[in-house]
Amino acid sequence: MRLAVLSDVHGNVYALEAVLADIRAAAPDAVYNLGDTVWGGADPARAWAEQLEHAPPTVRGNTDETVAGWHAGRAEHWREWVVAQLPPEVPGVLGRLPTTAEAAGGELLLAHGSLHSAWDALFVNRSGGAASPDELLEQVGSWPRARVVVVGHTHREQVACADGVTFVNVGPVSRQLQGDPAARWALLERRGPLWNVTFRRTAYDVEAAAAWALAHCPDGEKEAGQLRRGRPVA
Template sequence: MRLAILSDVHGNSFALRAVLKDVQATSPDALYNLGDTVWGASDPATAWALQAEFAPPTVRGNTDERMAGMRAGKDAMRGWVASQLPNDLAAQLGQLPTFVDVAGGEVRLAHGSPRDPWEALMLSGEEERPATPAELRERLGKFAGAVCVVGHTHQEMLRVQEGVSLVNAGPVSRQKDGLPVARWLLLTRQNAHWNIEFRRTPYDVQAAAAWARANAPTKIGEDEAAWLLAGQEP
C-alpha cells in the first residue's frame, strides 16, 4: 500500500501543480490532504479547484478554521481570499474533522495535533522545544496504530513515540527553512511496516511570486512573494 500525503497548500496553485504531477508519477493507492488549503495569495482559486478535483481536504487546518470564521482576526486576508473562492467553501472547510484514521486504522492524519489544528504535535511553547513524551501521549489520544502524520509547523519531522512513528509531512507552500521547494510525503507499507519518504518537488517560485504581486492587494501580495522567494517567513 502506498499513501501520498500533502499539507499546507496555502493557496499556491504553482506549487500544488508540481506536487500533483510528482504524486501521479508514484501511482499511490490514495492521496490525502492535511488542510490549510486556501489561505495564501498565489492563485487560491486555482489552488482550490485543483484540490477539489485531485486532493480534497481530509482534515481541517487552522487557517481553514479562520476562513470559516471559527477564529477571529486577519480580516483583510480572509476577505480577499474569500472573494476568490466559491461562496459556500468556508463553511465546508469548517465542517471537516480534526483527524481521520485510514489504512485500517494504522495511520492517523491530522493538521496540527489530532485534538486541535492550532496545536503542534511535536513542538511546544513559543520557543518550539521538542514535545515531551507525556505531551505527545496526551496529544495523540487513544491511538493504537503505527503512524501519525501531521502538518501545520511547516517543518519536515520524524520521531518515534512508544512504537508510533510521528511524521510532519512539511508544506507544499510557505516553507520555513530557507529552501523554497514544495514538500509532501509518501508512505509505503511493506512487510507489515511503514516506510516513510520525504519528497521535495521544485516549482516555479518566481511565477508564484509574480502572480501574488500582480493580483493580490499590495501588502498581501508583497508579503506572499517575499515568503515564497526566500523559503522562509519574512
C-alpha cells in the same frame, strides 16, 4: 500500501500542480490532504479547484477555520480577500471538515496541527519545548491501533518514533520557512507490519507564483518574498 500526504497548500496552485505531478509519478494508492488549503496568495481559486479534483482536504487546518469565519481577528482583511476569490460554498465546506481522520484500518492518524486542535503543534509540548516520547504517546492514547501519526501546520519536516508509533510532519507545499522554496510532501509505504516514510521535495515555478501574488493579493510583496526566499519576509 503506498500513501501520499500533503499539507499547507496555502492557495499556491503553482506549487500544488508540481506536487500533484510528482505524486502521480509515484502512483500511490491514495492521497491525503492535511489542510490550510487556500489561505495564501498564488491563485487560491485555482488551488482550491485542483485540490477538489485531485487531493480534497481530509482534515481542516487552522487557516481553514479562519476562512470558515472562526476567529479571524486582525486577519479579517485577508480573510475577506481570500473568500472573495472562492466559490461561495467553500467556507462552509472547510468548516465541516474533521480535526482528525483515520486510514489504513486505524493504523494511520491524520491531523493538521495536533490530534486535538488544528492550532496546536504535535511536536511541541505545553511548555513550548520539544515533545518527549511520552508526551507524543499521550496524544494517541485514544487510538490504540495507531502506528503512524501524520501532521503539517509548522511547515517543518519532522519524524520521531516512540514505542512502535511513528510521528511525521510532512512539511508544507507552500510558504516555506527554512530558506528553500521547494514544495514538500511525503510518501508513506507499508511493507508487511512496518511503515516507512520518504520526504519529497519538488521544484516549481516560484517566479510565476510570486508574480501572481504581486499582481493580485494584499501584502503581495511579503507573499512573493516568502515564496522566492523560502522564508518569511519581515
